[in-house]
Amino acid sequence: MSKLETKLNNFTNALQRLKEAAIELEKDDASDVVRDGLIQRFEFTYELAWKTTKQYLEEVGIVDNNSPKAVIKAAYAQNLIFNEQNWLLMLNDRNLTSHVYKEEIAEEIAERITDYYINEFEKLLSKLQV
Numbered sequence: 001m002s003k004l005e006t007k008l009n010n011f012t013n014a015l016q017r018l019k020e021a022a023i024e025l026e027k028d029d030a031s032d033v034v035r036d037g038l039i040q041r042f043e044f045t046y047e048l049a050w051k052t053t054k055q056y057l058e059e060v061g062i063v064d065n066n067s068p069k070a071v072i073k074a075a076y077a078q079n080l081i082f083n084e085q086n087w088l089l090m091l092n093d094r095n096l097t098s099h100v101y102k103e104e105i106a107e108e109i110a111e112r113i114t115d116y117y118i119n120e121f122e123k124l125l126s127k128l129q130v
Contacts, residue, residue: 004059007052008128014045015121022114035110039097042113046094049121053080056128068094080127086120093117 001009021038024030050068053075057065062078065071068091076084093109 004052004055007048007055008125011045011048011052011121011125011128014041014048015118015125017041018045018113018121019118022118025110025114032106035106038110038113039106042109042117043094043097045121046090046117049124052128053124056080075124081120081124083120086116090117090120 018038018041021034021041024034025038027034050071054065054071057063057071057074057078060078062074065074069088072081072084072087072091075081076087081087089112093112096105097109
């Protein structure tokens with residue numbers, strides 16, 4: 001299995017786990033622990049998304065993208081992602097979840113994960129698997 005195939009497999013598995021957490025969060029009796037688990041799975045999925053994209057770009061000859069922001073910009077230029085602003089917001093949210101914890105921010109980020117980010121991950125994954 002190539003490096004890209006391994007990363008794609010890990011990204012696929014992480015996204016599936018994120019979607020499972022989103023389903024649990026939709027339940028009426030979902031707790032803050034479920035929300036926090038969703039956010040943690042988002043962090044992991046985001047890391048795998050940008051690193052898998054970086055590997056893909058390198059395999060097609062696009063190198064020197066060593067930060068998430070550089071990879072997002074290159075992915076947008078290569079039509080791997082379509083909504084650069086969502087991805088930049090996702091990067092900001094990822095940084096917030098790692099360094100700051102406030103209840104209202106956690107709620108807002110959880111909502112964006114379920115409303116937008118999972119869909120963005122799915123679209124990227126389908127482009128990378130072609």
